[in-house]
Amino acid sequence: MKLLRTTDVDFEKGFRRIVDDRREGAGDVAADVAAIISRVKAKGDVALSEYTQRFDDHQLTEDGDWRIDLADCAAAFEGLEPTLRDALVLAAERIRTYHESQRPTDRDEIDSAGVRLGARWRPVDAAGLYVPGGRAAYPSSLLMNAIPAKVAGVERLVVVTPTPKGQTNPLVLAAAHLAGVDEIWRVGGAQAVAALAYGTDRIRRVDVVTGPGNAWVAEAKRQLYGVVGIDMVAGPSEILVIADNKNDPDWIAADLLSQAEHDPDAQSILITDDEEFADQVADRIDVQCAMLSTRRTARASWDDHGVIVVVERLDQAIGLANRLAAEHVELAVNDTAPFLDGIRHAGSMFIGRMAPEAVGDYVAGPNHVLPTGRRARFSSGLSVIDFMKRTSFIEMNHNSLAVIGPAAAALAHAEGLPAHANSIEVRLK
Amino acid sequence: MKLLRTTDVDFEKGFRRIVDDRREGAGDVAADVAAIISRVKAKGDVALSEYTQRFDDHQLTEDGDWRIDLADCAAAFEGLEPTLRDALVLAAERIRTYHESQRPTDRDEIDSAGVRLGARWRPVDAAGLYVPGGRAAYPSSLLMNAIPAKVAGVERLVVVTPTPKGQTNPLVLAAAHLAGVDEIWRVGGAQAVAALAYGTDRIRRVDVVTGPGNAWVAEAKRQLYGVVGIDMVAGPSEILVIADNKNDPDWIAADLLSQAEHDPDAQSILITDDEEFADQVADRIDVQCAMLSTRRTARASWDDHGVIVVVERLDQAIGLANRLAAEHVELAVNDTAPFLDGIRHAGSMFIGRMAPEAVGDYVAGPNHVLPTGRRARFSSGLSVIDFMKRTSFIEMNHNSLAVIGPAAAALAHAEGLPAHANSIEVRLK
Numbered sequence: 001m002k003l004l005r006t007t008d009v010d011f012e013k014g015f016r017r018i019v020d021d022r023r024e025g026a027g028d029v030a031a032d033v034a035a036i037i038s039r040v041k042a043k044g045d046v047a048l049s050e051y052t053q054r055f056d057d058h059q060l061t062e063d064g065d066w067r068i069d070l071a072d073c074a075a076a077f078e079g080l081e082p083t084l085r086d087a088l089v090l091a092a093e094r095i096r097t098y099h100e101s102q103r104p105t106d107r108d109e110i111d112s113a114g115v116r117l118g119a120r121w122r123p124v125d126a127a128g129l130y131v132p133g134g135r136a137a138y139p140s141s142l143l144m145n146a147i148p149a150k151v152a153g154v155e156r157l158v159v160v161t162p163t164p165k166g167q168t169n170p171l172v173l174a175a176a177h178l179a180g181v182d183e184i185w186r187v188g189g190a191q192a193v194a195a196l197a198y199g200t201d202r203i204r205r206v207d208v209v210t211g212p213g214n215a216w217v218a219e220a221k222r223q224l225y226g227v228v229g230i231d232m233v234a235g236p237s238e239i240l241v242i243a244d245n246k247n248d249p250d251w252i253a254a255d256l257l258s259q260a261e262h263d264p265d266a267q268s269i270l271i272t273d274d275e276e277f278a279d280q281v282a283d284r285i286d287v288q289c290a291m292l293s294t295r296r297t298a299r300a301s302w303d304d305h306g307v308i309v310v311v312e313r314l315d316q317a318i319g320l321a322n323r324l325a326a327e328h329v330e331l332a333v334n335d336t337a338p339f340l341d342g343i344r345h346a347g348s349m350f351i352g353r354m355a356p357e358a359v360g361d362y363v364a365g366p367n368h369v370l371p372t373g374r375r376a377r378f379s380s381g382l383s384v385i386d387f388m389k390r391t392s393f394i395e396m397n398h399n400s401l402a403v404i405g406p407a408a409a410a411l412a413h414a415e416g417l418p419a420h421a422n423s424i425e426v427r428l429k
Numbered sequence: 430m431k432l433l434r435t436t437d438v439d440f441e442k443g444f445r446r447i448v449d450d451r452r453e454g455a456g457d458v459a460a461d462v463a464a465i466i467s468r469v470k471a472k473g474d475v476a477l478s479e480y481t482q483r484f485d486d487h488q489l490t491e492d493g494d495w496r497i498d499l500a501d502c503a504a505a506f507e508g509l510e511p512t513l514r515d516a517l518v519l520a521a522e523r524i525r526t527y528h529e530s531q532r533p534t535d536r537d538e539i540d541s542a543g544v545r546l547g548a549r550w551r552p553v554d555a556a557g558l559y560v561p562g563g564r565a566a567y568p569s570s571l572l573m574n575a576i577p578a579k580v581a582g583v584e585r586l587v588v589v590t591p592t593p594k595g596q597t598n599p600l601v602l603a604a605a606h607l608a609g610v611d612e613i614w615r616v617g618g619a620q621a622v623a624a625l626a627y628g629t630d631r632i633r634r635v636d637v638v639t640g641p642g643n644a645w646v647a648e649a650k651r652q653l654y655g656v657v658g659i660d661m662v663a664g665p666s667e668i669l670v671i672a673d674n675k676n677d678p679d680w681i682a683a684d685l686l687s688q689a690e691h692d693p694d695a696q697s698i699l700i701t702d703d704e705e706f707a708d709q710v711a712d713r714i715d716v717q718c719a720m721l722s723t724r725r726t727a728r729a730s731w732d733d734h735g736v737i738v739v740v741e742r743l744d745q746a747i748g749l750a751n752r753l754a755a756e757h758v759e760l761a762v763n764d765t766a767p768f769l770d771g772i773r774h775a776g777s778m779f780i781g782r783m784a785p786e787a788v789g790d791y792v793a794g795p796n797h798v799l800p801t802g803r804r805a806r807f808s809s810g811l812s813v814i815d816f817m818k819r820t821s822f823i824e825m826n827h828n829s830l831a832v833i834g835p836a837a838a839a840l841a842h843a844e845g846l847p848a849h850a851n852s853i854e855v856r857l858k
Contacts, residue, residue, distance in 0.1 A: 084843055087836035094833070098546060101536060116780070117527060117794055122773045124807045138844050171843055207807040225654065226662035229807035233655035254852035261848040292847050340822065344551045351545070351824035354856055358849035359825065362837035365546055366821035378553045378636040378658035380819035390809035392795035393769065395780035396788065404523070407516035408791035414513055414600055415567050418721050419690040420787035423683035427783055 001282065001306035005275070006316060018269075018307055019323050019374065033190045033219040040194035045202050051191040056133070056162045058186060066202060068168060068184040073177035076170040085174070091363045092143050092178050098365030099151045102384040114400035119392045123153035124229070126204070127387055128196035129181070130211035130221075131172055133162035133188055139175035140361060144368050145210050145231075145382065146179035152387035157181050158206055160196060162188025188213075190220035197224040208387060210369070231382050235373040236265035239357055240326035240346075242317045242339060243281075245274035247332050247353060253284035255330060258358050260301035261294035267305040269324065271317040275310045282308065318342035325376040328357045347376045402428055430711065430735035434704070435745060447698075447736055448752050448803065462619045462648040469623035474631050480620040485562070485591045487615060495631060497597060497613040505602035514603070520792045521572055521607050527794030528580045531813040543829035548821045552582035553658070555633070556816055557625035558610070559640035559650075560601055562591035562617055568604035569790060573797050574639050574660075574811065575608035581816035586610050587635055589625060591617025617642075619649035626653040637816060639798070660811050664802040665694035668786055669755035669775075671746045671768060672710075674703035676761045676782060682713035684759060687787050689730035690723035696734040698753065700746040704739045711737065747771035754805040757786045776805045831857055 004014045039047045049060040060066050077085065108118035127149045131142055142159070149157050159176055161168075163186045176184060185203055187195060193213075199205030209221060210231035221230045239259040243252050256268035272278050285302060289295050311317055318339060321329060325345035332353050333339065340351060347370030350357050361368045369382035396404075405424040412420035433443045468476045478489040489495050506514065537547035556578045560571055571588070578586050588605055590597075592615045605613060614632055616624060622642075628634030638650060639660035650659045668688040672681050685697035701707050714731060718724050740746055747768060750758060754774035762768065765780050772778065776799030779786050790797045798811035825833075834853040841849035 083839055087839040087843075090833070090836045091840060097540075107530060111526075111794075115793060119795070125773075140840060140844065222655070226651070226802075226804065229804075248855075251852070251855055254848060254855050257848040258846070258852045261846055288848070288851065292851075293845070294847060298848060336824075343820075344554075345818075346820045349820060349822040351822055352826065354827050354830045355823055355825045356830075356852040356856060358841055358846075358852045359830065359834060359837045360823050361849060362840045363833045364544060364823045364837075365540075366548070366823060370821075371818075373655075375655065375658075376818065376820070378818055381821055383819070385814075389774075389800075389805065389807055390812070391772075391775045391778060391805070392799075392810055393778040393780055394784055394789050394793045394795060395765075396784045397781065398783050401783045401785075401788065404519070404792045405788060407519045408788045408793075410512055410516040411520060411569055411791045412787055414516075415569065416722070417687070417690055417787075418723060419683060419686040419717070419727060420790060422717065422721075423680070423687045423785035423787045426677075426680055426683050427785060 001302055001308065003278070003308050003310070005310045006312055015309070015320065015323070029215050029219050030223070033216055033223060036190040037194040037220060037223060040191050040200070041198045044200035048187050048191055048195055048200060051189065052187055055189055056164045058163055058166050060186070066186060068173065068186060070177070070184070073173040073181070073184070076173035077177040079170065080174050087363070088139065088175060088178060091140065092147060094363050094365040095143055095147045096151060099148045099367070099384050102148070103151065104385060104388065104390070113403040114397065115404065116395035117393070119390050121388045121390050123155070123388050124207035126156035126158060126206040127154045128158045128160060128206035128209040130193065130209065130213045130217055131159050131161040132213055133164055133169070137161070137169045137172050139171040140368065141212055142172055142175040143179055146176070146181055148367065148382060148384045149387045150180050152384045154387050156183070156206070158196065158203070159184040160187050160192035162186070162192070190216045193217060193220035193224060197228045210382065210386065229386070231369060231386055232371060232375070232379055234369070236267065237262045238267040238269070238326050238372055239328040239330065240269045240271065240321055240324055241330040241332060242271045242314070242321065243277070243330075243332040244272065244314055244334065245277035246334065247277075249277065249280035249284045250288070251353070251356070252281050252332060253288055255356050256281070256302070256306070257285060257288055257292065257298050258356070259328070260306065261292060261298040264297055264300035265305065266301045267307070268302060269307040269309065269326070271309045271311060271320060273311050273314045278308045278310055321346065325374040327370045327372045327376065328360070330355065330357060345376045347371050347381055430731055430737065432707070432737050432739070434739045435741055444738070444749065444752070458644050458648050459652070462645055462652060465619040466623040466649060466652060469620050469629070470627045473629035477616050477620055477624055477629060480618065481616055484618055485593045487592055487595050489615070495615060497602065497615060499606070499613070502602040502606035502610070502613070505599040506606040508599065509603050516792070517568065517604060517607060520569065521576060523792050523794040524572055524576045525580060528577045528796070528813050531577070532580065533814060533817065533819070542832040543826065544833065545824035546822070548819050550817045550819050552584070552817050553636035555585035555587060555635040556583045557587045557589060557635035557638040559622065559638065559642045559646055560588050560590040561642055562593055562598070566590070566598045566601050568600040569797065570641055571601055571604040572608055575605070575610055577796065577811060577813045578816045579609050581813045583816050585612070585635070587625065587632070588613040589616050589621035591615070591621070619645045622646055622649035622653060626657045639811065639815065641798070658815070660798060660815055661800060661804070661808055663798070665696065666691045667696040667698070667755050667801055668757040668759065669698045669700065669750055669753055670759040670761060671700045671743070671750065672706070672759070672761040673701065673743055673763070674706035675763065676706070678706065678709035678713045679717070680782070680785070681710050681761060682717055684785050685710070685731070685735070686714060686717055686721065686727050687785070688757070689727040689735065690721060691726070693726055693729035694734065695730045696736070697731060698736040698738065698755070700738045700740060700749060702740050702743045707737045707739055750775065754803045756799045756801045756805065757789070759784065759786055774805045776800050776810055
């Protein structure tokens with residue numbers, strides 16, 4: 001953990017290093033991923049089968065090796081312990097309700113020149129959702145990706161997920177049932193993303209690929225961006241907690257650890273105006289961390305990437321927060337309004353002392369897929385719009401073309417595009 | 430030009446080839462672009478100066494070599510021939526009016542559990558706009574990129590544009606004045622995009638880069654996606670005209686040529702239900718093309734990429750159009766409603782016989798930056814939203830946390846994330 005004080009002479013240098021540190025993880029996999037993609041594009045299912053044998057120790061032979069039966073998902077859901085099932089249902093309902101309000105509205109109007117102008121939103125035909133296997137197989141992520149797609153109206157929602165040695169995760173299957181997933185394929189890695197983008201004999205291609213994954217999956221999405229739509233280039237998770245000394249240090253420590261336990265590359269940052277309080281939080285982190293089953297990950301993250309910034313006045317946190325553009329920002333202060341107002345760059349904000357970020361990960365309703373690595377400067381969390389696209393339209397008759405056409409023709413001539421001008425002039429002759 | 434008939438036995442094979450042909454142009458520049466980007470990142474202005482000397486034959490020494498004075502833009506605007514100035518003003522006004530309706534609305538509500546949920550849109554701090562030099566230096570593109578950024582509320586709008594041998598384009602300067610551009614730098618190519626993404630001593634970094642460019646510029650945007658936001662990966666322009674035999678063949682020929690004259694890789698496709706009409710259009714294309722100053726480009730495009738599809742019934746065009754997912758779709762038929770309704774994938778649609786696509790390029794109002802290369806399946810034209818980002822927020826008190834917190838904690842435990850659960854439980858103890 002790094003401790004910075006705004007009163008230190010080298011504060012600016014140290015803080016800038018934190019802002020510039022992108023923590024993109026896992027080195028250079030671009031060449032490997034490019035090779036996998038081109039092999040899947042050329043060989044289709046044969047390549048998928050080879051890679052799945054090699055990377056997941058799972059043989060794709062019979063139909064049942066390739067796909068998970070939707071009936072198995074329904075059974076997994078029914079088999080859940082009731083408290084857990086209720087929690088999953090509550091999460092799905094709240095996520096659905098929040099996202100339903102994101103549906104964009106169409107427009108269709110006739111302006112003063114008599115030109116009909118509009119825009120129309122339609123869902124993509126098919127979306128692919130990557131669900132990691134192993135440690136990061138989170139049913140909550142499945143809900144957060146699948147429900148916006150279904151709210152958008154996507155008719156075909158395809159999950160790909162690696163099943164190492166054939167093993168599946170019942171919680172993920174239950175979530176797939178609850179979210180209304182249409183197909184689940186037992187493939188993962190860059191090869192699964194390539195299959196979704198180009199299609200194979202078995203797996204029809206999709207239009208958009210979303211969902212978290214390791215460095216290979218992230219790089220495959222980046223390389224295939226343009227062939228398909230993607231949600232975003234995601235990096236390790238991060239939280240910024242802005243807290244005064246009126247908080248219980250145990251609460252703030254718990255919040256910082258909740259990010260740290262995700263990933264050794266995750267980052268937890270505390271900004272406070274009281275160094276004694278900061279010390280108390282750091283102590284409580286040590287105590288709590290020791291008791292966590294995730295302590296190795298949490299410890300590594302906090303040791304390597306944790307930061308405490310001590311400011312003279314808490315309002316200095318606003319400017320620093322804008323430079324950090326963090327994925328999650330908690331405002332654990334009395335008067336939250338100036339912070340809510342002043343912080344322009346954040347993926348999601350958690351307001352007040354009773355709003356731990358973890359609630360947003362599961363049941364609050366807004367999406368937990370959020371921009372990381374300072375990308376909240378220019379990008380937004382996953383939403384219904386990511387599964388839709390807009391078509392604009394223009395209708396004219398002779399009169400309206402006569403009003404605005406000549407200006408278009410003049411500009412076309414000026415740009416050296418006579419055929420553009422001609423397509424207007426020939427109609428107005 | 431290729432002629433396909435749906436009644437041909439190998440129609441499906443021929444049509445699929447057209448759908449799969451991505452016409453991405455200009456081969457493999459990825460390695461060159463990566464080298465340029467890393468050099469600009471390391472050396473900043475020194476690298477910019479070297480590349481600008483080498484590629485644009487323009488020396489960057491004095492401040493005036495680096496920047497174009499905004500006063501020069503104002504002078505260029507005042508110096509325009511009045512008809513042209515009026516046309517540019519009309520275009521800017523109509524584009525601004527259309528885009529003003531795209532501003533997203535914030536939300537802020539308290540739900541039945543007592544949880545305050547919302548989302549807030551803010552503009553990015555700074556946007557960079559690439560404006561090509563030479564043949565493709567279009568003032569209309571400057572307006573189409575700059576005005577949405579200004580409508581979004583972007584405070585710093587930076588143009589980069591190559592000025593080969595120091596030459597500038599007065600029409601582009603005039604458009605920059607009209608659109609309210611804040612800085613104009615005389616750099617271009619991949620090096621200009623890298624400077625916008627990482628910043629140099631002279632050019633502060635921006636958050637989003639948009640605008641058209643050659644293969645180097647497009648590849649630089651692709652490689653820097655994630656470091657900055659970008660508008661899209663754009664390819665050559667394309668038009669699909671659906672026309673019955675009641676159209677004047679000269680009008681339809683003019684529309685097809687208006688795409689073809691953009692770029693030898695552009696694509697014009699006609700779908701009609703009357704082969705005799707198709708022949709007439711093809712003849713008129715030959716006649717009109719010979720008279721164009723852009724005939725070499727238009728001819729190459731039509732010869733290499735032009736397509737006429739003859740269908741038995743015009744409603745077959747709907748399914749074909751959805752597979753083509755074209756940038757521009759013209760509906761030159763009597764009853765446009767079934768087509769408007771049935772065609773789900775298109776960048777922009779032009780409705781009726783009096784709506785030539787060229788009007789949309791300049792003055793109609795909707796953006797002319799549209800998805801190409803079948804990307805209308807999953808992406809949309811440029812809009813105000815591309816220059817904004819959304820921050821979600823969640824506020825709870827003890828009561829509302831008590832309502833939804835336990836479900837979140839249960840899910841966190843099930844996902845093996847005890848620190849997540851603890852951050853909730855510690856507050857509810």
